[in-house]
Amino acid sequence: MNTTPLPQLPPLSMDQHINYATHTSWGISDPVRFHQLMEEARSLVTGGYYLGDNLFTWLRNNSAFEDAAFTQSLNNNALNASDQAIAWRRYILACAACHAVHLDGDFVECGVYLGTGVKTIIDYFGQSEFKPTFWGYDTFDYHPTAGHGFSEQREGLYEKVLERFASYPQVKMVKGFLPDAFELGCPERVAYLHIDLNNAPGEIATLDHLWDKLVPGAIVVLDDYEWAGIYREQKRQEDLWFQARGYRVFPLPTGQGIVLKR
Numbered sequence: 001m002n003t004t005p006l007p008q009l010p011p012l013s014m015d016q017h018i019n020y021a022t023h024t025s026w027g028i029s030d031p032v033r034f035h036q037l038m039e040e041a042r043s044l045v046t047g048g049y050y051l052g053d054n055l056f057t058w059l060r061n062n063s064a065f066e067d068a069a070f071t072q073s074l075n076n077n078a079l080n081a082s083d084q085a086i087a088w089r090r091y092i093l094a095c096a097a098c099h100a101v102h103l104d105g106d107f108v109e110c111g112v113y114l115g116t117g118v119k120t121i122i123d124y125f126g127q128s129e130f131k132p133t134f135w136g137y138d139t140f141d142y143h144p145t146a147g148h149g150f151s152e153q154r155e156g157l158y159e160k161v162l163e164r165f166a167s168y169p170q171v172k173m174v175k176g177f178l179p180d181a182f183e184l185g186c187p188e189r190v191a192y193l194h195i196d197l198n199n200a201p202g203e204i205a206t207l208d209h210l211w212d213k214l215v216p217g218a219i220v221v222l223d224d225y226e227w228a229g230i231y232r233e234q235k236r237q238e239d240l241w242f243q244a245r246g247y248r249v250f251p252l253p254t255g256q257g258i259v260l261k262r
């Protein structure tokens, strides 16, 4: 069993309203007009707002930003504007990790890209304090779907990501196309599974391969489940996959979906 202590939450001040606003959201036809309107909207609501990553909420605790260890890890690891905008999504992962560190199983992220999701979680717990083995899978240097490559996907990315984790002996980065890459190394027992491949065939193949390895109580976070548009096919296939096994995905306003393995 892993012995990873949870990060301490600071005492709450009862009259505090934390506001958070970024300029990064997707699917906006006129960003200038949108930001003008959102600036006005922010001025009309009670504090405690969150704006970014296609969310506008208010009168929320914004718990992510009350958790100092998380905020520090988020800020230390953010490499671009998107990493800041998706703070709430990252905090869902951090809380999922707080659940999973008590289980007897490894951590897995399928679709790692630069490794920011993995590193934000481990640093939240205090790097060496984080005991589970954390597996990361990606093709790294290229995107398997033509035309979908991310800006840093070129030869040498894998080595760059390995360098980022040079002082993280608990991390195993596996380079290759999923599901085939599981043949290169795969945990026997999984407590935490974050799937972020942005395509339905890869995600379904990953579920097929790993589901039986998930220990009871294990948590699955599907990064794209509740996003519409081009991501809707993922929801369609994942709903069918989980329905066949007697599960329903919890859809989150962040765009993610969660499943707890019984």
Ligand SMILES: C[S@@+](CC[C@H](N)C(=O)[O-])C[C@H]1O[C@@H](n2cnc3c(N)ncnc32)[C@H](O)[C@@H]1O
Pocket: 109, 110, 111, 112, 113, 114, 115, 116, 117, 118, 137, 138, 139, 140, 142, 143, 144, 150, 176, 177, 178, 179, 196, 197, 198, 199, 202
């Ligand atoms: C959205 S990015 C991952 C972002 C990362 N989870 C984070 O939090 O920063 C999606 C990644 O999935 C990878 N990917 C997609 N399909 C894959 C497959 N079948 N096998 C391996 N990697 C895949 C892409 O190469 C890309 O780097």
